[in-house]
Amino acid sequence: MHDGGSVAGHRLTGRVRISEVGTWHDAVAPDGTPSGLLRFEQRLLADPAARDRLVAAASADRRLQQGGHTGLLPVADLVTARGDVWLISGRRAMPTVAELLADGGRTPDSGSAATILVETAQALLTVHAAGLTHGALHPGTIVIGEDGTAMLAERGLLEALRSEPTSVERDVAAWSGLARGLAASWAAGQSAQLLDRAAAMAATRGLGAARDTLLGGRDVLPTGFTTRERLVQTLHVWSSASVPTSPPPAAVPETGEMRTLLDPAVFRGQDPTQPGSSDGQGLRFGPGVPVETSAAQIWRQGQSTQHTPDLRGHVGPAAAKRPTRRRTAWAGSILLAILVAAVILWIRQAPGLALEVAKVDVRAPKKVQGCDSTARIVAVVSTNGGAGTFSYVWEQSDGRKIRETQRVESDTKSVDLPLLWKVTGPGSLKGTATLRILDHTATGKPIQDRASFSYKC
Template identity: 55%
Template sequence: MSTDRGGVAGFRLTGRTWADDLGVWSSAVAADGRPGSALRFDPRLVADPAARERLVAAVLADRRLAQSGMTGLVPVADLITARDEVWLITSTPAGPTVGDLLSPGSPGSPRPDAGSAATVLVETAQALLAVHASGLAHGELHPGTVVIAPDGSALLAERGLADALFGRPPAPERDVVAWASLARGLAATWASADRGAAELLERAAATASIRGLAPARDALLAGRDVLPSGFTTRDRLVETLHRWPAHEAPAPGGYPAPARSAPDEGEIVTLLHVPRAGDPRVPGTGERRGSEEVVMRFGPGVPSETTAAQLWRAGRDQQRTEPPSGALGAGVAHHARRGRGRTILASVILALMVVGALALWLFRGPATPLEVTKVDISAPKKTQGCDTTVKITGVLSTNGAGGEVSYQWKRSDRKQPITQTDSVPSGAASHEVSLEWTVKGEGSFKGTATLVLLSPLPEGEKLQDRATFTYKCS
């Protein structure tokens, strides 16, 4: 499709559309020229009020992730409803996706290479690890939900939306399986011309299936020597984006495209602030008194950036009324003056509160960095039998701050150490790591595993611990 179709929530729909399992995406542009996207959900998926509530919860969870500093998701600007339609608005484009770039391009267009594949896999693994650490999951990871940003970085789109609409609980293990499948697919396509790189991606997929995403990501980083030189700078992905044709697709066959172009702005209501039942409405607005949660209508004249703060200000301004005319009695005029005085006083107090909060924010101390104070390691005390996998467990005691830890496992049967990096969520006083050591064949064997902390390491100190197990098979 290639015709302009009006606007929604301050964004102009530019006419480029593509479909997926959840509905129809449209490219969009904000009034200030910033590009974005709008997803009109399949009406059948949002017909159930419970599904809508779960959808709102998923979007709000994404906003909390963004507020915590996570940058691996396509940012959501708003979730709105108009009549029977529900739209998700993103403040950056939701395309092109990896699925788009896997499709044949124009003759002469550069294809992403093995380095591009590794970039996508490392960044999606890192984003998924952060999502999982928050107790959430993506739920529908595939090439069509991995977006390539203009700078070549990989962002996850539609996080949690499918699970919300279909009523599924978060399942991080399903994300791991999907990531491994993505790695194998990229090994067979973008990395097919480079045998060494393709084998690296295949190993990362196998590692994810057996040990998880963090070791798989580390395996990719450790094997960067076999990747193209532009791997760390995303050069090939950026070049591909500059020359790749616009992605277009027809509306899905399962349900018809809307007869009209876009909902009337005056009918739009944000779903990100849901009122409690029984709260009285403020006449002439969509706001309810007596609740911190509000629904705000917006239409012509509302600023194009549809952040919650701007909508709140717009709704507040619309509530102002003209002062009583001189024809009213003196008593009414007196009460009006008192009301204006209270309004001025409240405005002054609010301004002082804002200034105070800003001062606290500006002069706040730096965030406490992650510190590891102790390393402990344990191995099974019982003698291990024939052809077994021994699990060695290590515990890193921390100060409760969030961050990344790097460490090495050293095994007595090999010279090359195993280096790993984990993300540690804040609030936990310890972080558990593990090593699986497989021993096969007849004979006796005594294995020693050493866990060495690489960072963050107290200056001048060395933190490590070791444990030993016995293997016997006759």
């Protein structure tokens, strides 16, 4: 357990909560703003590849943030400190919806529940559009900010640490479960029915339709719910209650070297996949260490620095008297090493085979479907084995359309896209489902296939 009062300049307050991947600590950033620190369980990092996957997940979140996506708990950094790995968030990581559900004080109303569901649905849609998934969505991974906004936390972390497969469908099913849970806990009457309808809509038509269902049913929600006033009041009650804490932080200065695991290009808003980006290994920070290292200054400015810091972080007399020629040679060696590292990184991250969809084969049940049944239709999409994300749309003969995206990893040459078509009531029906691939096709034009099933009751 970390025995100091701060990590990377973030002072621990003592308030903690346990998650599936580690322990969250409430903290205060060096500039005085609230922050959060997640210390990962050591056992989850036993696999040498887990740390690399963790870095990839955190970097992906940073890129989403730079693109203007605000639905995720912002990732400030991922660091190693005294043998532990810590994720630093740019906002508080508590309370979560799970903590508010378990609280015995004031509870939010149905309007608060609807707001949380709308915001998380929109956040997931953005994540999925980027070819990513959350992988562990539940009340314990939804953080409520000081202003009542809902943010997704721990996106991709469980998948990274346990190498568990995840999917868009799994996220959608988890969101539906969240909607039903909030309907049972924070709503009643027509508002509870609205949340339940949204849950059912997500399962059949996707998160976009579920979000629109909530927005369209706002008339049955409490007046003024969009201001989040009731939710903020709940936060105040929660904050004043007793919560789990760790032992008080030791009143000693932070010691030990910190090292970021994220690419420094991500901090500067650059694309780390482009030539000239550093791999970020060994970048140091913390008390007594400049935010920008001497090597980074040489790379950025193209010249040697004025002073060479000694081991204690200040300029010593001996360092000030070193010959200019020695400083120049030292700077040149550093610059050469950075250039070589940049070239190696560019070679390693050069794009591979681009995704191309070759064909699509849609298959429907041959057996006649009985009363109140759900027909499972599957489209088998064949690709060239390249990596990428393609867009597609399911079109049903009853007028329903579902547009989604699908991420394909390299060396994957076949992807199954299922469609569940529920039919109820007496009568007969011949249902036809068409899958249209909209982009990344081998011909450059949309391709499609269809299949039909029969229903009789």
